[in-house]
Amino acid sequence: MGHLDGGHFCEELQNGVQLEDPKSLAMQDAVRVLLQGLGEDVTREGLRNTPLRVAKAFREGTRGYQQKAKDIIQGALFPEAGLDKSIGNAGGVGGLVVVRDLDLFSYCESCLLPFRVKCHVGYVPSGQRVVGLSKLSRVSEVFAKRLQEPQRLADEICSALQSGIKPSGVAILLQCSHLRFPSLESVLLHSNHEVWSETAVTSGTGIFKNVDSNSWGDLISLLKFRGFSIKKSPTTSDCWCPFQISPSPSAIACTTVGANLPMVSAVTKIIEVLGERAFGDSGPVCSLADELQKCQVQYEGERYGLL
CATH class of the missing domain: 1.10.286 (GTP Cyclohydrolase I; Chain A, domain 1)
Structure with a gap:
């Protein structure tokens, strides 16, 4: 066979x-x-x-939970030859280093579905050291292979590279696409319903901290020169996951909690096995999880005559 x-x-x-x-x-x-x-x-x-x-x-x-970005960076740092301590200009020694179109995927912390990530990394060496280009991809993957949402993913990659390389600044730009399951009503009423929910997020440190700075302008110009353009995100970070958009979580949760309690418990177990907290402010919260937990208490109370 x-x-x-x-x-x-x-x-x-x-x-x-x-x-x-x-x-x-x-x-x-x-x-x-x-x-x-x-x-x-x-x-x-x-x-x-x-x-x-x-x-x-x-x-x-989700193997990123077992990996540390600093271990990847420390083994691939090299002295930058021929530089003084000043910041170089783009196009010369000490200029902007760009790695674009890193294809990643991550798991949405709200619904556990995977989402696509196109990652672009830029940094300006400080005159002290540079890192092997392949390690930029590996560091990005460490944080992508966890339960994530786009902005935090960008911030964590940016912070890790800044801490490990200590450059004059790091810039991260992510284009993320989340699978959207349109409702039957939207399919019937709108022939051009979108299959993907898309967003673009940025994160920067040092000379890239201000998104309107010339440094960001140089990076965006290089990316556009290679055929890249930033599309305005149709969603905000608060409703990045399509399953967080109306109807309200409370309305859905309380009408389905009786039938879905075992399934909710199973999802909670998966999240905890990965090392995250399914409920509370200190960890990712699966879509509807907080509302389902509240409704679960109400459901069990009514079931056993406690309420």
Whole structure:
């Protein structure tokens, strides 16, 4: 059976994933609950190994939690030869270093769906040291492979590069695209409904701290020269995830909480296995999670006659 051979399949799944790892097992159990909540038979052939596949995908897609950006940067710093301590001009020694079109993906912290990221990095060496270009991509990936939202992702990449390289300034520009599931009503009423929710965010330090500075102007000019342009984001950072847009979370949560409690608990378990807090101000909050938690208390209270 070649690639479909059972032994080959199991060996492939185990590559990079410890099947007896408690975290992987907990995530597999959570995925089974989600599948059962959808009305699926988790024992049928097509879904028998799905929990393991999903666990492997999530652990691989969020491996940034186990990585440190400083470890990547420290091993790839080189002295910048021929520079004095002043800031060089673009086009000469000490000028602007740009790496564009880094293709990344991350998981939306609000709904756990993956979103696409086109990352552009620029920095101006301070006359002390530079970093290997490939490491800019690796550092960006460390933070992308976590539960994220666009602005925080840009800020974390920017802060890590500034701290590790200590340049005159770092500029990060991200173009992010989130899958949108249009409602049946929008499909019927609008023939040009959008499949993707898009946004562009920036973050800067040092000479790039002011987005209206000449340094940002130089970077944008270089990117436009290579065919890049910034589209005005149709959404704000507060409603970046399409699933956070109306109707209100409370309205949805309280009408579905009774049927979805096991599924909500399963998603909470997945978030906690990744090392995040599903509820509270100090960690990402899955879409509707806070409202569902409140409604869960109300639902259980009414169910057991406590309210």
